[in-house]
Amino acid sequence: MDQQPIISFKNVNKIYNNGTVGLKDINFDIPRGEFLVVVGLSGAGKSTLLRTINRMHEISSGEITIENEPISDYKGQSLRLLRRKIGMIFQDFNLIKRSTVQRNVLSGRVSYYPTWKSVLNLFSAADKDRAIRALERVNLTEKLYTRADELSGGQQQRVAIARTLMQDPKVILADEPVASLDPLTTQTVMDILKRLNQEDGITVIVNLHSVALARQYADRIVGLRAGAVVYDKEIADVTEADLTKIYQTA
């Protein structure tokens, strides 16, 4: 593993306009190639933390650096280029339901094209081929021309992963990616994320509320409570007692 962290939080705070504390003095580094799982109760700030990394949420103070670059000043084109190298998948998949799987997957590539080309659907043959290979990674090539709303939840989440792969991401953020799935498809989706982490060296950050899943897949677990990091250990050092502590409500 590279010694330089790919993402680094320094004294990050987030206070919402209504005064609610979203994140409280977050300080930690994420090494390149790590599979990091963030656990915590609903409302602990997991989603907020994840979304500060690709600037879908702004922070109130502190600094986040990605590959040693502070990201808070990016806007317009530079912000889009930042987001291009950070893939994101969601609890509700967020596919364009009335569009085909192919179009959904290709939509992950639009940041490599000028707007007029994406609007006119002028994707190169190489990128159409890339879409097929992305679907191969998630075992769904046969669904290329199927409409997204005809797929099951697990299949939709795999299409979402294929869409993310089109970005050629260095980091994948996954916000509760299996919360809407049954136990079996949960394993499939988590296995794919683990494989992308190990085979492609993509840094993966996953929010989960299941401790069992966290223990099964994580290299390292960070626990959040009320917006603050209350726990941060390598998987080898994690004990059962630690995890129950994270879920204490008091």
Added chain:
Amino acid sequence: MTTPEIPQRSWSQRWHVKGVGWTALLVALLVGSSKMTGVDVGMFFSNFDQFTNLLVRMSQPAWSYVPIIIQPLYETIQMAILGTTIGTVFAVPFAVLAASNLVHNQWLRGIIRLILDLVRTLPDLLLAAIFVAIFGIGSTAGVITLAIFSFGMISKLFYEVIETIDMGPLEAMESVGASKVTIIWYAVLPQIMNQFVSYFLYTLEINVRASTVLGYLGAGGIGVFLQRSLSEFDYNKTAVIILATLVVVMVIDGVSNHLRRVLL
């Protein structure tokens, strides 16, 4: 076995205070406004024979009139299609800018909505009169009137549809690094396309009917013939024109139903 404790409804919930209150208020408003404007419902019934008299005089449609009105009816449909299309082309960007879930800048949205309110306030008959004065009698005035009328109506219908969409796909496209226009194209359009088509056809239908009225002012189409038959008290011709317009409206309705099913 103990019965589980059921929460008690509050007094106002039990007597439906809100529902009853609103209904009473609406009835009061209705009665009040009919009193103040002097609408006499009784007159409708006492003069009903006049209405049946008119129906009787229309009951023998002059079918020989059909070939004569084909051409102007055709012109009416063309005017309606042109006007609706031009209006829609301009309405789409305005609808996007007026949608509160896409544009967070309140000032921009406010100005756009003010413009749209203003356009909708202008009565179409006034517009037709103005454009007939500018462009002279003929279908140009009619098309421009219909275009402006459609613009006002469609942009409102469209932005209200846009405000109901699922924001998830937009978030995904934003996280991918897509530009604003690309986000709208990929994540917004597919969600609203079928409703857009059905509102477009609904407006087209209204425009077919409206252009019969616009003909009164000399704005071309079947309206000219409608006005002529009415002023000559030739109600059997009027009946033919109404029936022909009905056919057109039914065809548009059929197309609309079909497309909505296909595009779902």
